[in-house]
Amino acid sequence: MPVSRSLIAPTANPLLERALRDKLKRRSDTVGQLGELEPLAIRLGLIQNSLKPRFRAPQIALFASDHGLAVDGIGAPNQTSTAKLVQGLLSSQLPVAVFARIQGMDLNVVDCGVAETVAPHPRLMSRKIAHGTRNCRVNMAMTLDQAHAAIRAGMEIADAMTGNLIACAGVGVGSHESAALVLSALANEPIHNLVTTPIMVPEDEARLMMVLQAAQVRHRDLSDPVEVLAAYGGFEIAMMVGVMLVASSKRRLIMVDGMPACAALMVAARIAPTVTEYCVFSRSHGHPGLTVALGLFKSLALLELGMESTDGTGATLSFPLLLSSAALLTEVAEGEDAGPSQPADMPNSGPGKL
Secondary structure, three states, X not given: OOOOHHHOOOOOOHHHHHHHHHHHHHHHHHHOOOOOHHHHHHHHHHHHOOOXXXXXXXXXXXXXXXXXXXXXXXXXXXXXXXXXXXXXXXXOOOHHHHHHHHOOOEEEXXXXXXXXXXXXXXXXXXXOOOOOOOOOOOOOOOOHHHHHHHHHHHHHHHHOOOOXXXXXXXXXXXXXXXXXXXXXHHHOOOHHHHHOOOOOOHHHHHXXXXXXXXXXXXXXXXXXXXXXXXXXXXXXXXXXXXXXXXXXXXXXXXXXXXXXXXXXXXXXXXXXXXXXHHEEEEOOXXXXXXHHHHHHOOOOOOOOOOOOOOOOHHHHHHHHHHHHHHHHHHOOOOOOOOOOOOOOOOOOOOOOOO
């Protein structure tokens, strides 16, 4: 892979962490404890390698693709086509686009492999690998060349970023099931736990499990993360893998929202385990499979609002929490010493300097 694990530095820094804790303790002596905002603030400082973490040009990217698995009738009946969903995102007809705008997040939709042609738009990034993947029940969803091409495209997207935060989410018919297959294979989690819900009709559940288990039998001998990705995944998952690898190598914060983004992170973490240190999680819907997926990373979402919305919506609503956590370290109270950006014993340089 073009990005090796050695290029993604661990965020651990005992000297900086001690300085961050001391700074928060001085603040809490006057304003009190602020719960989970404080450890989050420490994580932000460690990621940015700074006592004063700040966000520049925050971005949310929604990666869209169709999945050949959908021909087997999986997913909710009468669900919106991926192309129509993309058009709704681009025309700000969906809450995620509105929330992104009011939070000051730059939203882009990436056409990774939408089956239909999507009309050009200023916020549309056309990176189509193919018009949807193949049906993983009967073949590899992608060729290895296609998987690597999609990962490289994601790397190029992240490399061109000007900001230091990117929220990632995947959308498309069949995306949840495809992502669940990737997670199941790499984390040894029963597929049933990732795709079923208590309200599913028994006949629909039986059909879904028959399709997914047939796909698992076909690809049961695969263990390499990119081969597993190619067997089950979507182009949107592969592109997010590339984004996550490069973004973390540049010490940028990654917001992970939804099952496809979790699957991408699982693949990326198999390539470079330290990528997870640069991630926080959000959620936009209450599917129990997503709770299981978050548990694979021993994490919880920043917010639990009981939404049933498009992936990415939770990230836009969670962003103010990140701003507030960073403000604990960056905003100066009246009469308070502004202080340095780095502990005295650390060189005031490097990728974390702002």
